[in-house]
Amino acid sequence: MRPDPSPLEPVSGDAARGLGAEGGPEVADEAAEVARARRTGLSIGVATGLYGLSFGALATASGLDLWQAMVLSAVMFTGGSQFAFVGVVGGGGSAIGAALAALLLGVRNTLYGLVLTRDLPRGGLRGLARAQLTIDESAAAAATGRTPAGIRAGFWAAGIAVYVFWNLFTLVGAIAGQHIADPGAWGLDAAAAAAFLALLWPRLRRREAVAIAVAAAFVALLTTPVLPAGLPVLAAALVAVAAGMRVRTRSRGAEQQHLEEGTR
Amino acid sequence: MSMLWIGVIAASIGAFVQKWIGYQVPPELLERPRIARITTLLPIALLGALVAVQVATSGTAIVLDARLAGLAAAVVLLILRAPFLAVVIGAAAVTALLRAAGIG
Structure with a gap:
């Protein structure tokens, strides 16, 4: 266990990697970490x-044709926005209304980019792929990485796997249509x-992290009845902003240590 | 080209730009201690919110159903240090069984 006052161990990769380990076990740990991130x-x-x-x-069923459904899954590629888009169209709304609902839901992907930018490659084709694969699941998988290599492995494994299976099953669903059973019957929503x-x-080891997670869940549920779908998650992000602003109340030492970790 | 196609393409491009723009923030800005702290706390808050929304809402309504039992099963499995896949499948199985039995 590190004597680290921050609840942020999983993200502060370099610090964790340099954790008093010698070359051998460290390399083995790194390989195991990457393999674990890929499996997840x-x-x-x-x-x-x-x-x-x-x-x-x-x-x-909402009136899109097969190609429109596939363009949404291949290009828009962010589940919440896609469901919002077809929901508005299916409810008789305009295409502009559908596009606005989708973009409203997509704002959180911008936040994921902010979090991930330190650890993922910039520029070129991989930079574009990185942006396209930035969704709830890839950002969450990356967040469990304990080293920069683990963060990257989790991001790419989840991002690519979701992309491939999401598009494949969109095609199957669009063709088979109403004959497909409700995924809810398989408990996939709970999954x-x-x-x-x-x-x-793994991030809930510290009390502060638990408090933030619980407060965020509470804010999301509280705002669900009054905000359009997707916005409650953004409202909950404000909990992290509020907690982060409290940095001044911490001891100078803790702040300095955090600064070092933050800048790497 | 129909309005629907224009909407599909415009929203799809817009969604990509939203993803791309998050990566364009200058590193110096992100390295400020307070901002660094917020960006490291963000995943915790977002994940907490995603769990709550996924398990207890349907559209803009709070809905408590068999998903809660599935999440409870996940908590037990996590405490028992079960692997990720076992946690996910366990939660799905409990929820699916309850629904098959006509509960929730």
Whole structure:
């Protein structure tokens, strides 16, 4: 255990990597960490991808054709926004209204980019791929990484696996349409919640982290009835902003240590 | 080109720009202690919110159903240090069984 006052161990990769370990075990740890991150990412990809079935079926039932459903899954590629788009269209709304609802829900992907930018490659084709694959699941898988390599492995494994399975199952859902059983019957909605919780779990070692997570969940539920779908998660992000602003109340030493970790 | 196609393409491009723009913030800004602290706390808050929204809401309504039992199963499995996949499958199985039995 590190004598670290911050609840942020998983993200402060270089600090964790330099943790008094000698070359040998450190390299083995790193390989195990990358393998673990890849397994987790792949599991998320399969579980989330299956949800593409319901998206494909719902999209065609809402009046989109097969190609429109596929463009949404391949190019928009962010589940919440896609469901919002077809929801508005299916409810008789305009295409502009559907696009606005989708973009409202997509704002949180911008936040993920802020968090991930330190650890992922910039520029070039991989920079564009990185942006396109930035969604709830890839950001969450990256967040469980304990080293920069683990963060990257989790991000790419989850991002690529979700992309492949999501598009594949969108196609199946759009073609098979109403003949597809409701994924809810398989408990896939609970599986998604469990996946998010499992990704959160390793970060809850400190009381402050637990308090932030619980407060965020509370804010999200409290604002759900009054805000359009998707915004409650953004409202909950304000909890992290508020907690982060409290930095002044910490001891100078803790702040300095955090500064070192933050800048790496 | 129909309005629907224009909406699909415009919203899809917009969604990509939203993802891309988060990475364009200058590193110096992110390295400020307070901002660094907020960006490291953000995943905790976002994950906490995503769990709550995924387990207890449907559209803009709070809905408590078999998902809660699935999440409880996940908590037990996490305390028992079960692997990620076991946690996810366990939660799905409990929820699916309850629904098959007509509960929740």
